[in-house]
Amino acid sequence: MHKYGLYLGCNIPFKAPDIEQSMRKVFPALGIEPVDLQGATCCPAWGTAPSFDLDTWLAISSRNIILGEDKGVDVMTGCNSCFGVLSEAKHMMDHKPGKKDTVNKRLASIGRTYTGTSKVYHVAHVLHDIIGTEAIASHVKYSLKGLKIAVQPGCHILWPTDVMEVKEENPFFPTQLVELCQALGAEVVDYSRLSDCCGMGAMRSTDQEKSFELLKRKFDSIKEEADPDMIVTTCSSCYLQMDGAQKTFRERGLIDYEIPVFYYTQLLALAMGFDPKEVAAISKTSRDAIIAEICNDNRKVQEEVQ
Incomplete structure (x- = not known):
């Protein structure tokens, strides 16, 4: 191993x-x-x-x-x-x-x-480049077929590319997270502000309102252009921002919807059959309904008869 x-x-x-x-x-x-x-x-x-x-x-x-x-x-x-x-x-x-x-x-x-x-x-690099999407697909127990995902790669995994030994082939058109989600059977839907910053990090720490402005534009793009069942990211900061800010946006009347957010290994763990209470238990935006949908027995992948 x-x-x-x-x-x-x-x-x-x-x-x-x-x-x-x-x-x-x-x-x-x-x-x-x-x-x-x-x-x-x-x-x-x-x-x-x-x-x-x-x-x-x-x-x-x-x-x-x-x-x-x-x-x-x-x-x-x-x-x-x-x-x-x-x-x-x-x-x-x-x-x-x-x-x-x-x-x-x-x-x-x-x-x-x-x-x-x-x-x-x-x-994301280890999952995509070392393990590979075919191997991941072979371990899926619950297929995500029919579910739509909007991906959020995040900023610091994409650039500056000249300092990274391991990276995307084209950081302006990232494909690794897309392919990782597709390996679970899901449809990945495109939206125009894919490469936009979510507003987390130093901006969130120093000017929350500007941070929220960036995120609101991103959410508008995701909802209006893609209308996904969930958002999936491989950035813990993006996860915390996109999951947590939705509550504030709803309280302010800025949005009237919820989009569940997952870190990719959480979604992968669910698709592989691990207990949701262990791998996807903490969120501010409810994930209960989509987790129940993912773990539905009707989604079980039929094992090939040897």
């Missing part, structure tokens, strides 16, 4: 632990062993250390990558921001003259040395 160091970041364990549980269910079933990176810290995110001291940021971020190096595994994260930060740090350490030496002098004080032997993957 191939191993990857599971770097959870902050949002998933603190705010969406059922996403973590879905990862811990689906990856072993698909031949991937998630290895815990004991002692991992914040990546750190763009609005923190990177904004005031690059070398301090690089030391902290590199140390997180070193945890994978120590175990001889590549790093896999389910957070777009973490993926972007760790990829940027690795690129700078590997390619910017003098940075590795400078940062390793700091790391020496805690007995650590960055070597650059571990790659940084997003969960």
Whole structure:
């Protein structure tokens, strides 16, 4: 079984632990062993250390990558921001003259040395590129045929592409999440604001109303152009924003609908037959009806007779 160091970041364990549980269910079933990176810290995110001291940021971020190096595994994260930060740090350490030496002098004080032997993957890359959509489809127990999905890849998994070792072929027309959803039998519906930011992150922290303006435009595009049964993302920040803000929008009278939101491994876990109470239990926008539809016995895939 191939191993990857599971770097959870902050949002998933603190705010969406059922996403973590879905990862811990689906990856072993698909031949991937998630290895815990004991002692991992914040990546750190763009609005923190990177904004005031690059070398301090690089030391902290590199140390997180070193945890994978120590175990001889590549790093896999389910957070777009973490993926972007760790990829940027690795690129700078590997390619910017003098940075590795400078940062390793700091790391020496805690007995650590960055070597650059571990790659940084997003969960979506491991699912799409390593496991593959055919293998995923072969593990589906409940088909999503007839259900419509609007995907939300998120920003930091797509660019800047020049710092990413693992990435989409064309970040302006991302296809990985589309193909992953199609592997479950679902129809993926297009909408014009697919590549728009959801407004999470620094904008949500500093100006919530501007953040909501971005998200409302995105929701309008999704609802009017696609009218999906659910939204699926591989970004934990996008998940929290798109799931949580709908309640506020309804209270303000800005929308009169609900669109359930799933992190992809949650939806995959449901399609593979895992218990919804373990892998999709926490949300602010109700998912009960669509979960019941997905787990309906009528959707069970008939096993081929050997």
